[in-house]
Amino acid sequence: MSEPERRPFVSARMVAERAGVSRSAVSRTFTDGASVSEETRRKVLEAAGELGYHVNHLARGLRESSNIVCLLVADITTPIRARLVDVLTRKLQAAGKVIMIINTGTDEESTASALRQTLNYRADATVVLSGTPSAKLIETSLANGQQVVLINRDDPLSGCHNLSVDNEMAGREAFFLLRRAGCKRLALVTSTARTASLLERERVFVDVARAAGMSVTVMASGPTTYASGYESARRLFGRSQGPDGVFCVTDLLALGFMDAARHEFGLSLPGDLCVVGFDDIEEGDWQSYKLTTFAQPFTAMGDHVVELLAQSSPAETGRQVFEPVPIWRKSVRPSAD
Template identity: 50%
Template sequence: MSRKIYVSAKEVAERAGVSRSAVSRTFTPGASVSAETRRRVTEAAHELGYHVNHLARGLMRNESGIVCLIVSEMDTPYRASLVRALTRRLQSQSKVAMLINTDRSDSSVDQALKQAISYRADASIILSGMPDRSITDLCLRSGQRLVLINRDEDRDGALMINLDDQEAARRALSAFLEAGCRSFAFANSEVMTPSLMAREVGFQAAAREQGLEVTVERYGSTTYQSGVVLAERLLEREHTPDAIFCANDLIACGVMDVARHRYKLAVPEDLCVIGFDNIEQAAWSSYQLTTFAQPVEEIAVRAVEWLSDHGPVEIHSHRLGTQLIWRGSVREAKS
């Protein structure tokens, strides 16, 4: 037996004994309809299991309410927190998020985005520096509004949201110097997104201004396991660092575990460590990691507010600061 999926507005009108336009007005915010008509329509809709087809209604206004989230490394705690904040904010604005995973740099990503565009997605938010610039081009050519988060592209008609990563790196060096550290390293991944490289370059530049050198090691992706390998490389050297600034918190956690358990170094007495992102694990008693908190909620608010603005599309750019969260992985400042 065939199953009927959708109930039409015409069927609701017939059950309620009203016109088709009365049904439409009943479910249109602010439209004029009598209390009795509204009661009859809503009762009929409930009995029949009717739901408004917002997609069809939006397409009549040339809007679908769909926003693509183009994301890589979705399983990392920071990326998950940003996706959570964005989807909550989009839902509060009656928009629907469509998630596209870009971990694989092959034609599947391009095909998924084209499929999303075929559903008349209004906009896309690219959450990382990994996806190829061709994805940005495809979004703009399709007439979408576009938000770029932590990317180094300057595109007409797009909103760019970036962090002041280099300033954070300078504060990291200052914290190490105040703790009495004298040998510095930066632990990075090989992903080399603009934000990760800005932290590395900023840390090196701040050290050079003080007449100091920074040992840089890069390995793999921005994961705990990469931190394990990076710690081995740095701590096997003849001259080991007493301060390591890590590109993110997952790397920092791997570095700390190897330093303490394999090399028997005390943190922060023998080695000071600073991370980036302020993920939940950073506050765990096992780590008590000093780190920089990204303004996740502010990023979500600015992105969705801009997408909800129906005025002229112009170039906009925001560079947001980060908060240094002090915990136990850096020694107290020496007098």
């Protein structure tokens, strides 16, 4: 049953034996500022090279901090998530962290078990990109001295860092963009996944429009995907009088919406219809779309995360709001004036 010998990882002890020095000497050779003679150091490095020795960071993590950061994320294949993961892994790595990724569902239970796993591996910090952990779980993390960073998760939970984008600004600006373009019949396309971010963009857009005396048709046909945006367009234009100005709370929805409008109903943009998105995914810049949208300032957000985790003392945990930057392309008519 038990395999006879399977511990091929070479340890400091083996290096010490081969080099004819004490294990402490090996340890000191690989720690900066420790006192080792040049001669010993040379012998150790030689033996280490021959055996292929690598310091065991897991064991080192027993004493000090593990340097592990966990990324909880769902829907990695979504362009926007992939970009966020890309930026974060890059920047965290550059800061000397090691990234453990947990591909979780968006439901509460799967986020919960993921967060628990995070603790099992003594991660210094957990960055939550999707799904919202319960307050109780976050408390457990904090009790274990772990920092928690929520990105675009809203519901600002106390004790952890909250980074988010100014959805209010986006909703407001989207409306002004469409009004300036002379749109008369507004619609808002969202998804059935009622995330706080999406809800806020929707709420603000609708409120501002109503305040300006315009009504808004709200449509949600499924998850936050291309297909769902496509379907929303079919439903909206299947009616007698379709909209001529649409704010899609996500670029993916917008692209699906545009395709349906063009290919199923022969509409042309921005002549017959203006569309505004949100996220600024690469696909939106493709020649077939040239979508006017708002960019999430990912690099700034990534920098901020690194900065937060750099300071070991989690001083002020709070909410940090980032301004999305409007990207002007061709899916909205330039204003008349």
